[in-house]
Amino acid sequence: MHNLLERYYQLRELISEDSIRQDELLKQHTYTRMGGKADLYVTPARYEELQVIINFACQHQLPLTILGFGSNLIVKDGGIRGIVVNLNKLNQIVRNEHKIIAQSGAAIIDVSRAALGHRLSGLEFACGIPGSVGGALYMNAGAYGGEIADVLESALVLTPEGDLVRLTKEQLELGYRRSNIGPNRNIVLEATFSLVPDEYDAVKAKMDELTHLRESKQPLEYPSCGSVFKRPPGRFAGQLIQESGLQGTRIGGAEVSMKHAGFIVNVDDATASEYISLIRHVQQTVNERFGVELETEVRIIGEDK
Numbered sequence: 108m109h110n111l112l113e114r115y116y117q118l119r120e121l122i123s124e125d126s127i128r129q130d131e132l133l134k135q136h137t138y139t140r141m142g143g144k145a146d147l148y149v150t151p152a153r154y155e156e157l158q159v160i161i162n163f164a165c166q167h168q169l170p171l172t173i174l175g176f177g178s179n180l181i182v183k184d185g186g187i188r189g190i191v192v193n194l195n196k197l198n199q200i201v202r203n204e205h206k207i208i209a210q211s212g213a214a215i216i217d218v219s220r221a222a223l224g225h226r227l228s229g230l231e232f233a234c235g236i237p238g239s240v241g242g243a244l245y246m247n248a249g250a251y252g253g254e255i256a257d258v259l260e261s262a263l264v265l266t267p268e269g270d271l272v273r274l275t276k277e278q279l280e281l282g283y284r285r286s287n288i289g290p291n292r293n294i295v296l297e298a299t300f301s302l303v304p305d306e307y308d309a310v311k312a313k314m315d316e317l318t319h320l321r322e323s324k325q326p327l328e329y330p331s332c333g334s335v336f337k338r339p340p341g342r343f344a345g346q347l348i349q350e351s352g353l354q355g356t357r358i359g360g361a362e363v364s365m366k367h368a369g370f371i372v373n374v375d376d377a378t379a380s381e382y383i384s385l386i387r388h389v390q391q392t393v394n395e396r397f398g399v400e401l402e403t404e405v406r407i408i409g410e411d412k
Contacts, residue, residue, distance in 0.1 A: 111146055114167060118147065118190075121159050126150050126196075133186060133409075136193065137177035138237060140330040141379040143186025143412060145172075152196040154296055158269050161294075164190050165269075172408065173294055175242030176214065179333055184379045185410035194241060197296070202227075205302050206260065211241030211295040215248065218300070223314060228305035229258040231313040235321040237333065241295040245288045246404070247281040251317050256281040260301040264293040271296070284337055284404050326364040329372035335386060336369060336401040344401055345369030347393050358385040383407060 115129050131148030134141050147169075151157040164171040170189030174180070194212035200221045201208050207227065209218045215238055219230040232253025236243060244262055247255045259276040266272055272293075280287040288295060321327075336344035348354070348368035356363045360377030363385065364370040371385055390401045 114169065115147055117167075118149070118160070118163055121163060122149065122151065122156050126152065126156065131191070133174075133177075133182045133191070136174060137180055137182055137332075138330060139177075139181060139332050139373055139377075139379075139382065141184070141373065141377060141382060142177075142182025143184045143379075143409065145187050145191035147190045148193065149190060150193045150196050154197070154265070154271070157192070157194070157197075157265065157294070157296075160190065160192060161265065161267075161269055165267075173241070175211075175239040175245070176237065178236075178238040179242060179246060179248075179405050181332055181379055181382060181405055181407045183383075183407065183409035184412035187409045192294075194239070194294075205304055207300045207302060208297060209240045209300070210297045211239060211244075213240050214238070215240055215243045219314065222300070222302055223307065223310050226304060226307045226310065227302035228310050228313075229253075229302040230300060231310060231317060234314040234317055240298050244279070244281075244295050244298055245286060246284050246406075247286050249284075251320065254281075258300045258302060260299045262298045263296045264288070265296055267292040324367055326366040326370050326372050329364070329374055331364070331370050331372045332382075332405045334369050335371050335389075335403060335405050337404045339399050339401065342399060343369075347397055347399055347401070348389055351389075351392050351396050353389055353392055356385065356388070358382075358388065361385045363389065379409075380411070 128148045130144045132144055172187050172191045174191050174193045197210040197212040199210045200213050202225045215233045215236050219233040222230045232251050236248050243255050261273050261275050263273050345368040353363045354365050354368050359381030360375035361382040362374045364372045393401050
C-alpha cells in the first residue's frame with residue numbers, strides 16, 4: 108500500500124492532477140454496475156499523456172488495463188491491480204470528405220450520428236451499440252448484419268513500446284467479435300471509417316428502424332453487459348437459452364432476462380461473482396441439453412474478492 112501511494116504521487120507529478128485517482132470504484136464505470144476498485148485510475152486527455160502513463164507503468168512494472176465504456180465487460184469484485192486507463196477524454200470526431208475520423212474514447216453511437224449529420228451511410232448498424240470506438244475495434248463490434256470491419260479503413264494505435272503506428276483493417280485481423288488488438292497489446296487511439304454519401308432521410312430511416320428493433324427486443328431498463336454469448340455456428344444463443352427453460356433464472360441479483368434470453372441483467376445490486384456464476388450455469392445447462400458450448404462475447408477481467 109505504501110509503495111502504491113508512492114507511485115500515485117510520482118505519476119501525479121507527470122500528468123495533470125485531475126487525471127488520476129486512487130481506489131476508484133469501477134462499478135461506476137461499467138454498464139453492469141459491478142466491479143471492485145482500481146488501484147490507480149487515470150483519464151489522459153492527450154496522446155502524449157497516455158504515452159507518459161505507458162512508460163511509467165513499464166518502468167515500475169505495474170499492470171496496465173485499458174477500460175473503454177465498460178459496455179461489454181465484467182470487472183470482478185476484487186477490482187484491478189496496477190493502473191486502469193479510461194480514454195473517454197479522447198473523444199474528438201471529425202469529417203474528411205466521405206470519411207469519419209474518431210478518437211478511441213468517442214462513443215460509437217455518436218460516430219454513427221455524426222455520419223448521419225454529414226449524410227454518410229455505413230454506420231447505421233452502430234446506432235445502438237453502447238461502446239467506445241476503441242472497444243468497438245477491439246471486438247469488431249456488430250449488430251443487425253453490420254460490423255466494424257465493413258467500414259473501417261485504418262486505425263492509429265499505440266504499441267507496447269510506445270510508438271504510434273497506423274494499421275489497416277487487414278493488419279488488425281478483424282473476425283467475428285475479435286481482432287489482434289488485445290493479443291498484440293496495442294492501444295487504439297483513433298479510427299478512420301470510410302463511408303458512402305447518401306440521402307439524410309434514407310440514413311435516418313435505417314437508424315430509426317434499428318433503434319426501434321433494439322428498444323423493443325432488448326432489456327435496456329436494467330444494467331447489463333449486452334449480449335453475453337457469441338452466436339454458435341448455425342444457431343442462436345438466445346434461442347438455445349430460451350429452449351433450455353432458463354429465462355427468469357436468478358443467482359443473487361443477476362437474472363437471465365425474460366425479454367431477451369441472450370442477456371443477463373442486474374436486477375438487484377448483483378455482484379460480479381453472482382453474474383459470472385449465472386453465466387457458467389447457462390453454459391452448463393445449454394451444453395447438457397443441446398451439446399453446444401456457448402462462448403462468451405463479454406470480457407471478464409480483474410480479481411476475485
